[in-house]
Amino acid sequence: MTEHVANSLPLQKQAPPQAESLWLDALRRLRQQPLSIFSAILVCVLILTAIFGPLLAPYDPNDIDMANRFAPPSLEHPFGTDDFGRDILSRVMVGARVSLMVGIIAVGLSATVGSALGLLAGYVGRLTDEVIMRAMDIIFAFPAILLAIAIMAALGRGVGNAMIAIGIVYIPIFARITRGSVLSVREEVYIEAARSIGSTDGRIMTRHILPNILSPIIVEITLSLSFAILAEAALSFFGLGTQPPDPSWGRMLSEGRAYFQQSVWLAIFPGLAIMLTVLGFNLLGDGLRDALDPALKT
Numbered sequence: 698m699t700e701h702v703a704n705s706l707p708l709q710k711q712a713p714p715q716a717e718s719l720w721l722d723a724l725r726r727l728r729q730q731p732l733s734i735f736s737a738i739l740v741c742v743l744i745l746t747a748i749f750g751p752l753l754a755p756y757d758p759n760d761i762d763m764a765n766r767f768a769p770p771s772l773e774h775p776f777g778t779d780d781f782g783r784d785i786l787s788r789v790m791v792g793a794r795v796s797l798m799v800g801i802i803a804v805g806l807s808a809t810v811g812s813a814l815g816l817l818a819g820y821v822g823r824l825t826d827e828v829i830m831r832a833m834d835i836i837f838a839f840p841a842i843l844l845a846i847a848i849m850a851a852l853g854r855g856v857g858n859a860m861i862a863i864g865i866v867y868i869p870i871f872a873r874i875t876r877g878s879v880l881s882v883r884e885e886v887y888i889e890a891a892r893s894i895g896s897t898d899g900r901i902m903t904r905h906i907l908p909n910i911l912s913p914i915i916v917e918i919t920l921s922l923s924f925a926i927l928a929e930a931a932l933s934f935f936g937l938g939t940q941p942p943d944p945s946w947g948r949m950l951s952e953g954r955a956y957f958q959q960s961v962w963l964a965i966f967p968g969l970a971i972m973l974t975v976l977g978f979n980l981l982g983d984g985l986r987d988a989l990d991p992a993l994k995t
Contacts, residue, residue, distance in 0.1 A: 762778070762781075785949070785962065792946045793974075802860045817902075829872065854937050855940065946971050949967040
């Protein structure tokens with residue numbers, strides 16, 4: 698009897714499991730990687746230092762104290778002082794703002810221009826694709842630092858020109874990545890459906906293609922930030938980027954090179970700041986690439 702009643706009851710419909718968002722799934726997988734967590738902490742420390750560094754710095758980064766020249770690391774000056782008696786910790790903290798600002802603006806410029814060119818080349822194809830990509834190949838043929846130095850020689854010294862030079866250097870990278878991603882999705886069913894209902898090419902590129910190829914672009918932005926910061930340090934090392942007396946990690950490294958045997962801390966602490974920053978962004982980019990790659994999902 699009980700079995701008969703149970704069989705006669707209508708079956709309750711079970712709600713289908715909700716699909717997890719791509720970004721929530723990527724965040725969950727990112728939290729499972731210890732190196733990614735470590736890199737995220739490094740990047741957060743860099744960002745906070747860049748924002749609040751001038752307020753938290755124990756001394757004025759340009760305050761000259763000739764009586765304390767070449768003072769070794771101590772409680773009063775944890776990173777020591779340089780050849781003008783300036784506190785190295787304060788200069789490193791303030792220099793983080795310059796490095797991060799150059800990296801963000803330069804990569805933002807290259808990502809915007811490069812992604813637009815790659816999107817246009819991959820979607821339109823034919824002659825447009827050939828012209829754009831051959832121009833990118835010409836830029837890509839030059840070593841990045843040498844091309845940046847050549848652009849700086851034409852534009853002149855300064856942080857603003859360094860942003861432009863670094864941004865131009867990295868345009869071909871984003872153009873290639875975006876074009877390859879567009880070629881892989883432009884023949885998908887949802888693109889054909891958008892064409893069939895009369896969507897314009899501009900709407901298809903911006904509303905249907907671009908949102909579906911953001912993952913590799915975001916990963917490349919993270920990786921390029923580290924290289925842009927390293928390029929800014931190299932330009933400042935050669936005297937083309939940040940100009941004295943403003944602090945810059947590359948400039949501090951160049952100035953400390955002359956006193957390396959006498960006062961090694963002048964070069965060690967700016968070098969460590971560059972190394973940890975590049976390491977943080979590289980590890981974060983690798984973690985994002987693994988988290989956003991659908992082929993690695995289990």
